[in-house]
Amino acid sequence: MTDDLNKLRAALHKAPAPDPGSKEAAMRLAMQNFDRAHQGTAADPRPIPVRPQKPGFLTGVRHMLSTLTTRPILAATTSAAALCLGLIVVLPMGDFSPDAPFAVDEGGRSEAPLLAKPEAAPMIVAEEAAADTSATMGATAPAALAQDQMATKRLMQPESAFLAPLATVAPTPFPMDQIAPQVENTEAFANEAANPIKMTAEDPVSTFSVDVDTASYAIIRSSLMRGQLPPAEAVRTEEMVNYFPYTYPAPEPGEAPFKPTVTVMPTPWNAGTQLVRIGLQGRLPAIAERPPLNLVFLIDTSGSMQSADKLPLLKQSLRLLLPQLRPEDEVAIVAYAGSAGEVLPPTRAENAATILDALDLLEAGGSTAGAEGMELAYRVAERMTAKGEVSRVLLATDGDFNVGISDPEGLEKYVEKKRAQGTYLSVLGFGRGNLDDATMQALAQSGNGMAAYIDTLQEARKVLVDQLSGALFPIANDVKIQVEWNPTQVAEYRLIGFETRALAREDFNNDKVDAGEIGAGHAVTALYEVTAPGSAALANDPLRYGKAAAPSESAELGYLRLRYKAPGESTSALIEVPIASGDIPADEDARFAAAIAGFGQLLTGAKYLGDWGWEEATALALSGRGADAFGYRAEAVNLMRLAQSLSTQ
Amino acid sequence: MLMETPDETLALAAASGDRAAFGQLLARHYDRVFGLCWRLSGSRSEAEDLTQDICAALPTKLASFRAEARFSTWLYRVTVNAAHDRRRRAATHSRAAAGWGDWEMNRQAGIVETAEANDWLSTAMTRLPPELRDTLALTLGEDLTQAEAARILGLSEGTVAWRMAEVKKRLRRLAAEEARI
Numbered sequence: 001m002t003d004d005l006n007k008l009r010a011a012l013h014k015a016p017a018p019d020p021g022s023k024e025a026a027m028r029l030a031m032q033n034f035d036r037a038h039q040g041t042a043a044d045p046r047p048i049p050v051r052p053q054k055p056g057f058l059t060g061v062r063h064m065l066s067t068l069t070t071r072p073i074l075a076a077t078t079s080a081a082a083l084c085l086g087l088i089v090v091l092p093m094g095d096f097s098p099d100a101p102f103a104v105d106e107g108g109r110s111e112a113p114l115l116a117k118p119e120a121a122p123m124i125v126a127e128e129a130a131a132d133t134s135a136t137m138g139a140t141a142p143a144a145l146a147q148d149q150m151a152t153k154r155l156m157q158p159e160s161a162f163l164a165p166l167a168t169v170a171p172t173p174f175p176m177d178q179i180a181p182q183v184e185n186t187e188a189f190a191n192e193a194a195n196p197i198k199m200t201a202e203d204p205v206s207t208f209s210v211d212v213d214t215a216s217y218a219i220i221r222s223s224l225m226r227g228q229l230p231p232a233e234a235v236r237t238e239e240m241v242n243y244f245p246y247t248y249p250a251p252e253p254g255e256a257p258f259k260p261t262v263t264v265m266p267t268p269w270n271a272g273t274q275l276v277r278i279g280l281q282g283r284l285p286a287i288a289e290r291p292p293l294n295l296v297f298l299i300d301t302s303g304s305m306q307s308a309d310k311l312p313l314l315k316q317s318l319r320l321l322l323p324q325l326r327p328e329d330e331v332a333i334v335a336y337a338g339s340a341g342e343v344l345p346p347t348r349a350e351n352a353a354t355i356l357d358a359l360d361l362l363e364a365g366g367s368t369a370g371a372e373g374m375e376l377a378y379r380v381a382e383r384m385t386a387k388g389e390v391s392r393v394l395l396a397t398d399g400d401f402n403v404g405i406s407d408p409e410g411l412e413k414y415v416e417k418k419r420a421q422g423t424y425l426s427v428l429g430f431g432r433g434n435l436d437d438a439t440m441q442a443l444a445q446s447g448n449g450m451a452a453y454i455d456t457l458q459e460a461r462k463v464l465v466d467q468l469s470g471a472l473f474p475i476a477n478d479v480k481i482q483v484e485w486n487p488t489q490v491a492e493y494r495l496i497g498f499e500t501r502a503l504a505r506e507d508f509n510n511d512k513v514d515a516g517e518i519g520a521g522h523a524v525t526a527l528y529e530v531t532a533p534g535s536a537a538l539a540n541d542p543l544r545y546g547k548a549a550a551p552s553e554s555a556e557l558g559y560l561r562l563r564y565k566a567p568g569e570s571t572s573a574l575i576e577v578p579i580a581s582g583d584i585p586a587d588e589d590a591r592f593a594a595a596i597a598g599f600g601q602l603l604t605g606a607k608y609l610g611d612w613g614w615e616e617a618t619a620l621a622l623s624g625r626g627a628d629a630f631g632y633r634a635e636a637v638n639l640m641r642l643a644q645s646l647s648t649q
Numbered sequence: 650m651l652m653e654t655p656d657e658t659l660a661l662a663a664a665s666g667d668r669a670a671f672g673q674l675l676a677r678h679y680d681r682v683f684g685l686c687w688r689l690s691g692s693r694s695e696a697e698d699l700t701q702d703i704c705a706a707l708p709t710k711l712a713s714f715r716a717e718a719r720f721s722t723w724l725y726r727v728t729v730n731a732a733h734d735r736r737r738r739a740a741t742h743s744r745a746a747a748g749w750g751d752w753e754m755n756r757q758a759g760i761v762e763t764a765e766a767n768d769w770l771s772t773a774m775t776r777l778p779p780e781l782r783d784t785l786a787l788t789l790g791e792d793l794t795q796a797e798a799a800r801i802l803g804l805s806e807g808t809v810a811w812r813m814a815e816v817k818k819r820l821r822r823l824a825a826e827e828a829r830i
Contacts, residue, residue: 034668
């Protein structure tokens with residue numbers, strides 16, 4: 001074998017000498033650009049034509065030549081094609097063939113399709129499987145184990161409660177993708193600068209919208225598993241905290257659709273401050289109440305969806321989803337690439353074979369015509385909607401859906417308008433490289449949906465099977481949180497995360513202002529770090545000329561107000577809860593949430609953490625790991641360790 | 650004897666606007682970049698285009714050079730990323746341009762390819778998926794260690810080792826196929 005390698009080496013060393021003319025031209029161009037760059041004018045980056053040139057004979061030939069490199073996948077001999085296909089099928093899917101027993105098992109459980117599912121989970125095992133695949137060790141055993149555990153859990157724990165928020169991720173299992181360029185990929189992330197410490201005397205009220213997305217955690221995991229620290233702008237701490245299920249008390253029947261729980265504990269990274277944890281637990285409606293569901297899969301089949309962690313994974317993911325539907329639910333598929341088309345007319349979920357066939361026929365190719373596809377999907381959804389039914393468009397893309405649209409904001413507006421008319425939108429992101437997280441977030445927020453990032457089948461399972469009801473059935477819309485801090489008890493406060501969800505104070509009572517949704521069984525966690533007056537940990541000195549806080553008898557730290565709209569209503573209801581002071585030893589959930597909040601801050605610069613570092617975060621997370629039946633938390637601990645190693649490199 | 654100024658020094662000088670340093674750096678590395686481009690793309694004209702793209706972008710790119718890595722490593726990474734980008738774009742575009750004509754184009758390209766692929770290298774290389782080819786270009790082509798290649802590709806060393814094993818496996822299969830013919 002080494003013979004062959006040597007032969008290859010020798011052949012590769014016979015590189016042709018560069019053509020002097022081209023060399024000179026290239027160097028001249030480089031010098032020109034250099035001069036331009038250093039004259040203060042913006043230098044052109046490498047030319048990136050936005051659209052293909054008008055095809056002419058020469059361009060055609062050029063295309064052929066320039067695409068030669070990827071040709072084996074498309075056009076080489078059948079055996080070459082078979083090789084590549086083999087790779088695509090085997091590596092990322094591991095043993096998750098749709099025919100695998102557990103899928104069948106799901107189908108058999110149709111009497112309790114959606115809502116009764118406790119959260120289940122992708123787990124570290126997913127990570128391991130993925131890592132193994134790329135590193136070549138056998139991947140199947142752990143994944144199988146995961147399935148077993150999940151199955152067991154489901155049998156044992158039917159009563160369960162909280163579904164964690166929805167979106168998610170895992171590492172990209174496929175080596176082909178690992179080559180994703182670090183310097184110049186086209187990913188775009190949504191984020192804002194970290195929330196600063198605020199003085200209660202100046203600004204006693206903090207307002208934000210809930211966020212049940214978890215895409216950020218998934219993206220972080222994917223980056224770490226590829227051996228890179230995630231870009232700071234990809235880190236949204238609240239989405240990391242919300243990735244994990246916590247056991248908050250659920251609302252009693254007859255109460256509001258969700259119930260707030262507030263606890264106060266010492267801050268792990270600062271002895272002089274306290275951590276206030278606000279947990280909202282959404283109700284899990286009775287299964288029988290679930291209205292019929294109309295789902296339109298809007299699937300990006302553009303050329304960039306070709307790699308194994310995109311379209312093939314997407315097909316597998318949707319296969320997992322189908323058994324979760326009831327016979328009377330309807331599914332339609334719209335593909336968009338080149339020209340948008342209805343691949344599958346509305347079909348009742350009981351005709352699973354028809355739906356699966358249509359899914360199988362999807363192939364990647366063509367450019368992306370996102371807007372057209374979107375319009376078509378909404379038209380189909382509207383056609384399907386009957387009274388009392390829930391309709392949702394499920395957009396699955398690698399982020400390229402904006403090609404050709406001159407006006408992404410217009411697209412957002414459009415989604416918003418359709419939401420007002422009753423059709424919601426959720427976004428599933430696939431693959432890395434040109435993941436447009438920012439647009440995904442924006443569209444999902446406009447569409448009252450979740451934005452999830454899926455890069456392993458385990459993740460697909462968490463999002464589309466175990467937490468599907470939360471994803472598809474909102475129980476409260478436009479949920480806003482406002483906290484008024486009591487200046488005699490809290491001198492300074494800092495909201496950890498939620499930067500992209502901040503609201504103006506007056507927006508709280510304005511029902512026209514959109515905010516986040518809580519789905520069936522969702523839980524949302526928000527953390528504040530608060531500092532008492534006189535604490536050594538105060539970041540700001542008191543003002544010499546400032547007014548002393550009006551003495552107040554109240555020992556409350558603050559007052560929590562929540563606004564939400566019941567689905568279909570346009571006026572909001574109010575929930576008010578005082579935040580009692582206290583220093584109860586933190587329970588496992590609280591410790592774990594704090595550790596994850598620390599994790600997020602460590603990834604973004606750790607401005608407020610002092611000497612508290614990875615060791616402490618990992619130890620705290622371990623102490624809060626609890627039963628962790630599905631290994632989410634164990635996985636997080638491993639990711640922390642990985643991040644620690646990467647950050648000390 | 651004059652010591653040659655290290656690449657890293659030149660690069661930092663060039664990044665802060667030293668024209669002569671930039672010119673020197675370019676002259677020193679053009680051939681190497683071209684060589685790698687050829688190994689990555691397998692075609693001379695493609696390699697020339699790619700090298701030109703990289704040269705054109707280099708002045709801006711240099712701003713992100715931090716002297717944390719050796720300049721040559723950094724430049725390799727820039728090259729590999731550029732090649733990868735270009736490949737992805739080319740794939741998207743040929744499909745974008747063709748519509749239903751894809752098939753015919755692929756067929757034509759297939760014919761061209763077969764004509765070109767008459768030597769053993771092209772056969773072997775075109776049979777390998779791009780990520781394996783990239784790895785080969787760096788390890789065998791540029792004589793880098795697996796660790797160095799891993800750093801350039803942004804992968805773990807284990808992955809590179811796995812890819813090399815994969816290459817061997819595929820070459821073996823290829824040899825077996827040839828033997829049958």
